[in-house]
Amino acid sequence: MTSTSPPPAVAARGVTHRYPGADGRTLLALDGVDLDVGAGEFVSIVGPSGCGKSTLLRLVAGLLASQVGGIEVLGGAPAEAQRAHALGLVAQDPGLLPWRDVAANVRLPLDVMGAHDPERVRALLDQVGIAEFAGYRPGALSGGMRQRVALARALVHRPRLLLMDEPFGALDELSREAMRIELLRIWEQERIAVLFVTHSVAEAVLLSDRVVVMSGRPGRVRAVIDIPLPRPRGEAQESSPAFVAAAAAVRAALRAEDVEGAA
Numbered sequence: 001m002t003s004t005s006p007p008p009a010v011a012a013r014g015v016t017h018r019y020p021g022a023d024g025r026t027l028l029a030l031d032g033v034d035l036d037v038g039a040g041e042f043v044s045i046v047g048p049s050g051c052g053k054s055t056l057l058r059l060v061a062g063l064l065a066s067q068v069g070g071i072e073v074l075g076g077a078p079a080e081a082q083r084a085h086a087l088g089l090v091a092q093d094p095g096l097l098p099w100r101d102v103a104a105n106v107r108l109p110l111d112v113m114g115a116h117d118p119e120r121v122r123a124l125l126d127q128v129g130i131a132e133f134a135g136y137r138p139g140a141l142s143g144g145m146r147q148r149v150a151l152a153r154a155l156v157h158r159p160r161l162l163l164m165d166e167p168f169g170a171l172d173e174l175s176r177e178a179m180r181i182e183l184l185r186i187w188e189q190e191r192i193a194v195l196f197v198t199h200s201v202a203e204a205v206l207l208s209d210r211v212v213v214m215s216g217r218p219g220r221v222r223a224v225i226d227i228p229l230p231r232p233r234g235e236a237q238e239s240s241p242a243f244v245a246a247a248a249a250v251r252a253a254l255r256a257e258d259v260e261g262a263a
């Protein structure tokens with residue numbers, strides 16, 4: 001009997017990536033990274049600036065060609081998953097078109113394909129809580145609302161893997177907290193796999209099933225920490241002993257790198 005369980009969202013083995021340097025040398029950005037994201041799983045990556053988190057995300061997204069090591073996304077090559085519209089991407093900069101209103105920004109990926117699905121666009125605007133702003137231009141929205149638009153746009157093709165690169169990094173603390181809760185709510189409904197890059201340990205612990213802690217450049221996986229908090233989750237859990245212990249474990253793994261880096 002063949003198994004009907006879905007393929008893992010990401011299975012990366014021994015991923016090493018070099019960029020060309022200005023002086024003819026190369027810069028080793030990632031060194032032998034393994035990464036697993038199960039179907040429907042929420043995994044965060046934390047690590048110091050420049051450790052290759054964005055590089056890893058871009059490799060998984062198929063935006064960068066992998067050089068050394070293997071990356072499978074949803075059971076195939078990253079570019080295949082991208083072509084099948086199975087990936088959604090949300091970056092720190094929402095990247096909205098200023099001359100299009102909210103609804104037109106959300107439906108942009110459909111317009112590009114010549115597709116038409118006003119029902120889907122309406123449902124998404126509702127889901128991310130911006131239905132009443134459908135006719136507004138991005139310039140009239142707060143940072144948090146612009147990120148909601150970017151999230152809705154990323155979900156428009158019903159992706160099976162959502163890649164988020166510091167999506168709330170430019171938001172003020174209150175908007176950031178609201179967006180975490182919103183993302184958790186949407187994830188509970190959709191149960192798509194999420195690979196989430198953040199600098200915030202508390203954010204990673206609140207959201208994730210597992211947190212991948214990376215070392216400084218060249219980026220290596222220093223630790224993978226399970227977050228055994230019950231779901232659905234909310235801010236009330238942030239003071240629970242299990243939350244505090246998980247956050248301490250992530251911080252200890254990050255600090256271990258500092259000590260090594262200083263040696």
Ligand code: ADP
Pocket residue numbers: 019020027029047048049050051052053054055056217
């Ligand atoms: P992070 O997201 O963890 O801050 P990045 O993946 O952006 O790290 O970058 C990892 C390293 O690779 C950094 O040292 C960065 O300067 C370098 N790097 C990133 N993109 C390029 C590029 N296009 N060309 C050359 N070097 C790059």
